[in-house]
Amino acid sequence: MTVENLQSQRTNVASGLPPLNGLKAFEAAGRHLNFRLAAEEIGVTQGAVAQQVRGLEQTLNAKLFERLPRGLALTEEGRKYLAPVQRAFRLIEDATDEIRPQQAVLTLSVTPSLAGKWLVPRLGAFLQSHADLDVRVVAGEGLANFQSDGVDIAVRQGRPPFGPGLTAELLFPFEVYPVCSPALQAGKHPISKPEDLARQVLLHDAHGLWPLFLEQTGVAEPMAMSRALKFSQTSLALDAALAGQGVALASDPLVEDDLAAGRLCRPLEITMKSDMGFYIVAPRSPRNADHVKRMRDWLIAQSRADRELN
CATH class of the missing domain: 3.40.190.290 (D-Maltodextrin-Binding Protein; domain 2)
Structure with a gap:
């Protein structure tokens, strides 16, 4: 994890928000139910996605995925958390599109x-x-x-x-x-x-x-x-x-x-x-x-x- 990411994570934790990189990794992994495919989408390594998800789980003190031999499965907490996280990302995308010159x-x-x-x-x-x-x-x-x-x-x-x-x-x-x-x-x-x-x-x-x-x-x-x-x-x-x-x-x-x-x-x-x-x-x-x-x-x-x- 880079110094910038660590500082960002500390800032987010201090403000009550989980780390943004962890949320991005969780959202992508939750859609694909696969760390490798999530990593390809985000543009990082599979290990980085797994690390970011673990960090998010530690921050939330909740287990979000079941690690299976051939992929992932969302836990009950993971299923509850994924939908509002996806809505939040869509809101950010919509707000960005509104102010970005088209x-x-x-x-x-x-x-x-x-x-x-x-x-x-x-x-x-x-x-x-x-x-x-x-x-x-x-x-x-x-x-x-x-x-x-x-x-x-x-x-x-x-x-x-x-x-x-x-x-x-x-x-x-x-x-x-x-x-x-x-x-x-x-x-x-x-x-x-x-x-x-x-x-x-x-x-x-x-x-x-x-x-x-x-x-x-x-x-x-x-x-x-x-x-x-x-x-x-x-x-x-x-x-x-x-x-x-x-x-x-x-x-x-x-x-x-x-x-x-x-x-x-x-x-x-x-x-x-x-x-x-x-x-x-x-x-x-x-x-x-x-x-x-x-x-x-x-x-x-x-x-x-x-x-x-x-």
Whole structure:
């Protein structure tokens, strides 16, 4: 036992209170009924927990545990004492939380593909420049319920309006084009014109845009002749493209990093434009207006920087 702990114990005893370290050790051991697990939780040795509990028992002149071959059992005195000690610790925790400055939290809901392919690799920069704000990212396809889900701001793919009382600001236009791995393009059946897609596996996602893309390019045969792999999310179709399993349709924010790194390539310089887009969606009167504004401004700045690079 350190000098500081001994002095603290003497002070507590003199004031009628048992030693705090002994109470902490007793409470943890009472929950786990095991000195080793209590020691791991508190961050001390098993021997220290046992010593602190013995010291508490001596102070109280009461036996709190039965020492068993495979653990502990609370005595009648121990059971009576444990509940009020736990309540006291909860009161201290609650009082501490009330006066301790709380870290601000912003909850951002975003589609899984955009989260994994675009947002997450850039999010560290936001956290560095907004150190006072914790960010919680929720990945989902459906539009968040801003009242019941605790979501502050969302990014969704679609067409506005997204609902009454919501604002929608364009983050990225939705323009798709074929992508594949360089190894597939350099293989036995390279793609130089849309008709060459007939020899490839077309990787479909939940948006099902391949028929519309082929129709707009004036080619109907490849759809009937080519094989298909279907995925529930765009990110899975892109992972298959990265693995050389076929050709996927993608938009800039989802593949710009892979294109720049040479992991994917564009075999055809054909782009299909759409009236859909990725939109920043938020309530007109958000709960945390300043936090929402900071995230919205950062998202737009990232989008603008990406478009300037391209």
